[in-house]
Amino acid sequence: MGERLVLIGNGMAGIRTLEEIIKKDPARYSMTVFGEEPHPNYNRILLSSVLQGDADVNDIVLNDYDWYAENGVILYTGDPVIKVDTKKQIVYSSKGIECPYDKLIFATGSNPFMLPLPGADKEGVIAFRNIKDCETMIETSKNYKKAAVIGGGLLGLEAARGLLNLNMKVDVIHISNTLMERQLDEPAGKMLQEELEGQGMNFLLEAQTESIIGRDRVQGLRFKDGTSIQADLVVMAVGIKPNIDLAKKTGLKTERAIVVDDYMQTSIKNVYAVGECAEHRGIAYGLVAPLYEQGKVLAEHICASEPMTKPGYQGSIVYTQLKVSGVDVFSAGRFQDNSETKAIRVHDEFEGIYKKVVVQDNKIVGAVLFGDTGDSPRLLNMMRSGEDISQMSKVAILPSENSGTRESPVVAMADGETICGCNGVSKGDICSAITDQGLTSVEQVKQCTNAGRSCGGCKPLIADLLTLTTGESVANAKEPMCSCTEFSHEEVVAEIRELGLSHPREVMNVLGWESDEGCSKCRPAINYYLKMVDPIKNQDDPTSRFINERAHANINHNGTFTVVPRMYGGVTNAAQLRKIAEVADKYDVPLLKVTGGQRIDLVGIDKDNLPKVWKDLDMRSGSAYAKALRTVKTCVGAQFCRFGTQDSIGLGIELEKKFEYINTPHKVKMAVSACPRNCAESGIKDFGVVGVDGGWELYVAGNGGVDLRAGELFCKVKEKDELIDIISSFMQYYREHARYLERTSHFVERVGLDHMKKVILEDTEGRNALIERMDLALSTGKDPWKEIIENEEKQSEYKKNNIEVLQ
Numbered sequence: 025m026g027e028r029l030v031l032i033g034n035g036m037a038g039i040r041t042l043e044e045i046i047k048k049d050p051a052r053y054s055m056t057v058f059g060e061e062p063h064p065n066y067n068r069i070l071l072s073s074v075l076q077g078d079a080d081v082n083d084i085v086l087n088d089y090d091w092y093a094e095n096g097v098i099l100y101t102g103d104p105v106i107k108v109d110t111k112k113q114i115v116y117s118s119k120g121i122e123c124p125y126d127k128l129i130f131a132t133g134s135n136p137f138m139l140p141l142p143g144a145d146k147e148g149v150i151a152f153r154n155i156k157d158c159e160t161m162i163e164t165s166k167n168y169k170k171a172a173v174i175g176g177g178l179l180g181l182e183a184a185r186g187l188l189n190l191n192m193k194v195d196v197i198h199i200s201n202t203l204m205e206r207q208l209d210e211p212a213g214k215m216l217q218e219e220l221e222g223q224g225m226n227f228l229l230e231a232q233t234e235s236i237i238g239r240d241r242v243q244g245l246r247f248k249d250g251t252s253i254q255a256d257l258v259v260m261a262v263g264i265k266p267n268i269d270l271a272k273k274t275g276l277k278t279e280r281a282i283v284v285d286d287y288m289q290t291s292i293k294n295v296y297a298v299g300e301c302a303e304h305r306g307i308a309y310g311l312v313a314p315l316y317e318q319g320k321v322l323a324e325h326i327c328a329s330e331p332m333t334k335p336g337y338q339g340s341i342v343y344t345q346l347k348v349s350g351v352d353v354f355s356a357g358r359f360q361d362n363s364e365t366k367a368i369r370v371h372d373e374f375e376g377i378y379k380k381v382v383v384q385d386n387k388i389v390g391a392v393l394f395g396d397t398g399d400s401p402r403l404l405n406m407m408r409s410g411e412d413i414s415q416m417s418k419v420a421i422l423p424s425e426n427s428g429t430r431e432s433p434v435v436a437m438a439d440g441e442t443i444c445g446c447n448g449v450s451k452g453d454i455c456s457a458i459t460d461q462g463l464t465s466v467e468q469v470k471q472c473t474n475a476g477r478s479c480g481g482c483k484p485l486i487a488d489l490l491t492l493t494t495g496e497s498v499a500n501a502k503e504p505m506c507s508c509t510e511f512s513h514e515e516v517v518a519e520i521r522e523l524g525l526s527h528p529r530e531v532m533n534v535l536g537w538e539s540d541e542g543c544s545k546c547r548p549a550i551n552y553y554l555k556m557v558d559p560i561k562n563q564d565d566p567t568s569r570f571i572n573e574r575a576h577a578n579i580n581h582n583g584t585f586t587v588v589p590r591m592y593g594g595v596t597n598a599a600q601l602r603k604i605a606e607v608a609d610k611y612d613v614p615l616l617k618v619t620g621g622q623r624i625d626l627v628g629i630d631k632d633n634l635p636k637v638w639k640d641l642d643m644r645s646g647s648a649y650a651k652a653l654r655t656v657k658t659c660v661g662a663q664f665c666r667f668g669t670q671d672s673i674g675l676g677i678e679l680e681k682k683f684e685y686i687n688t689p690h691k692v693k694m695a696v697s698a699c700p701r702n703c704a705e706s707g708i709k710d711f712g713v714v715g716v717d718g719g720w721e722l723y724v725a726g727n728g729g730v731d732l733r734a735g736e737l738f739c740k741v742k743e744k745d746e747l748i749d750i751i752s753s754f755m756q757y758y759r760e761h762a763r764y765l766e767r768t769s770h771f772v773e774r775v776g777l778d779h780m781k782k783v784i785l786e787d788t789e790g791r792n793a794l795i796e797r798m799d800l801a802l803s804t805g806k807d808p809w810k811e812i813i814e815n816e817e818k819q820s821e822y823k824k825n826n827i828e829v830l831q
């Protein structure tokens with residue numbers, strides 16, 4: 025039995041410290057952890073990803089309960105320490121546990137700062153700090169639609185992005201005249217604002233909230249200038265304050281936080297502090313990188329057999345990156361210039377790129393990058409090493425994108441330079457791990473080195489390093505499909521082909537899945553792959569589909585459904601419109617809505633009425649719910665428009681009829697415009713066609729959603745039939761090689777447009793084979809509405825399958 029170590033606070037800094045101790049000397053301490061939250065240690069940083077819909081709460085657990093058990097760590101969750109007796113060396117928990125210690129670590133983190141406004145205690149006023157806050161926002165978005173976020177800093181903007189993803193309207197109330205003024209100068213702040221406005225955020229700058237209005241629940245905000253706004257949810261994100269109430273009560277010396285020396289020792293013997301609750305040389309940090317450095321020093325200190333002589337923690341140069349998709353922002357050090365500094369600036373208004381490097385005494389002391397953050401690892405390393413730049417050409421410090429090849433920044437980095445800032449892992453550490461242990465995926469590098477384990481911002485660099493070190497693209501490297509299996513998507517497809525597997529359960533059984541039922545990640549994927557591999561033999565398994573695809577309609581937040589009938593190329597007629605009107609009257613449809621894809625939504629239909637509605641409409645399913653071709657949007661084109669050079673409507677209808685019920689890894693949207701004025705928005709579709717004099721241009725891999733991406737010109741052809749063949753073969757290649765739920769935009773980024781050109785445009789034999797396989801798959805496509813209406817067996821299967829919900 026070792027010495028007794030007690031940790032107060034089951035969060036990121038505290039548990040990382042225990043990990044470091046276990047790594048150094050696993051038998052040294054018997055460890056007990058008290059946590060106020062009812063969870064094992066999780067990645068607080070990724071709460072933003074959970075809110076933004078990119079991760080699940082289960083995905084962000086850093087140390088599961090097994091980890092505590094395997095390492096002999098006793099864990100009390102949901103049981104805060106309420107008192108510490110430093111004379112008797114005992115801590116007391118809220119549930120009455122008395123736990124003696126030889127060494128005690130405070131890692132109590134911070135609390136969000138809540139503005140003491142009148143009305144701040146109303147229901148619907150929350151912070152964004154823990155899983156509970158995240159869940160409250162997700163729940164609220166189901167019943168309310170207007171959110172206000174107070175604070176335009178990192179946290180506020182990440183919360184606002186998440187709330188937009190939850191379909192709420194979001195106002196961000198910010199006290200300063202530029203966003204993230206603690207990290208960005210004015211030009212970068214303004215560019216950020218423009219970008220986020222484009223994503224749908226509304227900003228009220230230089231706004232001072234006076235009170236929160238409403239009865240029991242918040243209804244709005246009133247400002248000092250007398251104006252007000254409505255809000256059903258208010259998220260305060262105006263900074264944090266170290267959580268030091270217990271430390272103060274215990275008698276530890278505190279200023280803004282618990283005062284510690286270079287070994288994280290507090291003012292009382294055998295009591296240490298680490299993380300956001302600690303103040304070192306006057307600074308209490310609010311980002312994980314410095315907190316992990318502190319944890320490492322503390323572990324070394326309390327595991328040392330002799331008093332440590334080497335220097336302890338020296339403070340950190342911190343940097344920040346905003347975790348909002350489509351926005352590249354980086355800020356480090358002293359980014360504002362003054363009379364003692366000089367700055368190097370690049371501002372490309374065409375490309376939306378801004379870079380500023382602040383220099384003092386020939387050393388880089390700060391940097392702001394917007395729009396292109398590729399230089400950030402290099403600049404950060406130059407800052408950290410205090411490199412003398414007097415002999416360097418200043419232009420070389422910020423090379424323009426076009427001045428060289430688009431080589432990954434990792435190529436030029438020295439082995440000692442940092443790749444993962446959060447976890448302090450260098451290029452050399454990662455390369456050695458890759459070669460010594462034969463690592464092939466980012467996930468394996470993460471497990472082995474901790475790189476990529478926090479904000480995840482360094483993962484693209486790790487992927488580049490894997491490619492560089494193994495000579496193999498990480499596109500081919502192994503990433504398990506989900507936590508039920510070690511098999512990657514590619515391996516599952518290969519096994520299905522090789523073993524001739526034909527049902528999701530068979531796949532899971534034969535390949536030794538960890539759970540019999542699989543999960544919501546693997547089951548729909550396997551179902552898709554089976555049908556893709558053998559469209560004739562393998563049958564669809566509706567129980568492995570998400571609710572919308574099982575119901576053949578889109579579920580709404582109140583449990584009703586939206587029905588969207590097919591209108592080829594966005595063209596309709598009086599008879600169809602009359603039918604829609606009759607159905608709307610007969611079933612009291614609360615909302616008829618014209619969609620961005622040129623269709624008509626019938627919103628708010630009860631589930632039990634769906635087959636009746638389809639029958640009465642007597643139109644085909646518009647696949648608005650499916651991972652399939654959704655719509656082909658068309659412009660008026662040569663038939664009527666005076667600019668039209670081609671028959672866009674004719675081609676649009678032909679494309680939609682050809683591909684209407686083909687399953688794809690993710691939804692596919694198309695558009696056909698008859699001239700480069702592009703009225704059908706062909707530039708942001710998976711397949712966008714533009715008519716030009718003497719032919720057609722095809723743009724691919726565009727996306728108009730969250731990850732806005734312009735389509736790239738793939739080819740120009742004269743004949744319509746050749747164009748259709750190219751689309752057909754491209755789509756079949758995507759069907760066969762993309763991972764399930766990978767949009768064409770991500771797929772093309774992964775495999776490269778040049779690769780696609782080689783496969784489709786240069787290899788005629790390969791292209792013909794793809795077309796043949798596509799035609800075979802197309803021959804099995806059926807209108808699911810018609811099948812259900814006409815076949816009683818299908819009707820009962822439909823009813824049965826829609827009871828169990830795979831959301």
Ligand SMILES: Cc1cc2nc3c(=O)[nH]c(=O)nc-3n(C[C@H](O)[C@H](O)[C@H](O)COP(=O)(O)OP(=O)(O)OC[C@H]3O[C@@H](n4cnc5c(N)ncnc54)[C@H](O)[C@@H]3O)c2cc1C
Nearest residue numbers: 033035036037060068069104105132133299300310311312
């Ligand atoms: C949404 C969000 C996004 C973020 N994004 C980033 C990012 O991109 N990059 C970055 O570097 N940082 C980011 N951060 C900040 C980062 O998460 C924190 O710096 C880090 O979690 C602090 O670690 P900590 O251990 O000091 O505190 P915490 O992780 O807060 O852990 C402290 C724990 O102690 C518990 N506790 C408190 N008092 C007691 C008591 N008396 N008894 C028992 N337990 C107690 C608390 O409940 C808490 O679980 C983000 C934070 C949030 C909220």
Ligand SMILES: NC(=O)c1ccc[n+]([C@@H]2O[C@H](COP(=O)([O-])OP(=O)(O)OC[C@H]3O[C@@H](n4cnc5c(N)ncnc54)[C@H](O)[C@@H]3O)[C@@H](O)[C@H]2O)c1
Nearest residue numbers: 175176177178179180197198199261262263310345346347
């Ligand atoms: N990507 C990341 O690195 C990331 C993401 C989220 C959170 N965090 C960390 O979490 C902590 C909390 O983040 P934060 O954004 O709340 O803190 P912050 O201090 O960085 O920003 C708070 C912002 O709120 C504004 N503000 C203050 N009072 C206001 C008022 N009355 N009305 C309107 N605006 C007001 C400030 O001007 C400031 O820009 C920080 O330590 C941050 O570093 C980091």
Ligand code: SF4
Nearest residue numbers: 659665668699702703
């Ligand atoms: S894209 Fe060209 S042809 Fe089509 S409607 Fe617009 S202007 Fe007319």
Ligand code: FES
Nearest residue numbers: 444446478479480
């Ligand atoms: S930089 Fe954040 S996890 Fe690597």
